Amino acid sequence: MVNTNIDRETLRELADAGNETALDRLADLADAAGDTEELGELLDEGCLHAGLLLTRRAVVAADLRALQRIADAGYEEAETELSRLLGA
Numbered sequence: 001m002v003n004t005n006i007d008r009e010t011l012r013e014l015a016d017a018g019n020e021t022a023l024d025r026l027a028d029l030a031d032a033a034g035d036t037e038e039l040g041e042l043l044d045e046g047c048l049h050a051g052l053l054l055t056r057r058a059v060v061a062a063d064l065r066a067l068q069r070i071a072d073a074g075y076e077e078a079e080t081e082l083s084r085l086l087g088a
Contacts, residue, residue, distance in 0.1 A: 015045075024049040043073045051075025059085070 008029065014022035023042060027050040030038035036057065042050035051070055055078045058066035064085060070078035 020047075023047045027053055040069075040073070043070065043075060046074075048075060051078060054078070055081055 006025065008026070011022045011026050011029075015026055023045065024047065027039060027042050027047050030036075030042065030050070031053045036054065039050045039054050043054060051073065052075070054070050055067065055075060057063075058070060058078070059081050062085060064082060067078045067082040067085070071082060
């Protein structure tokens, strides 16, 4: 569960300084808001947690294109899920 009392700007500053936990919390906030664009940006920054959240959404929606984009961005589990769905 995300602590909503944490200032988003502070999380961003911490994430920019290399704090992976802050980056993960930003991903949780984006996911809770349904902001897949921000999740994609966080994945591009190297946030694997954002990749997990995006992959879960893509699997539920059976969005093969999204899974390919996520895999291309470096989240390997998306490729695994894509292969699973293609083989089904």
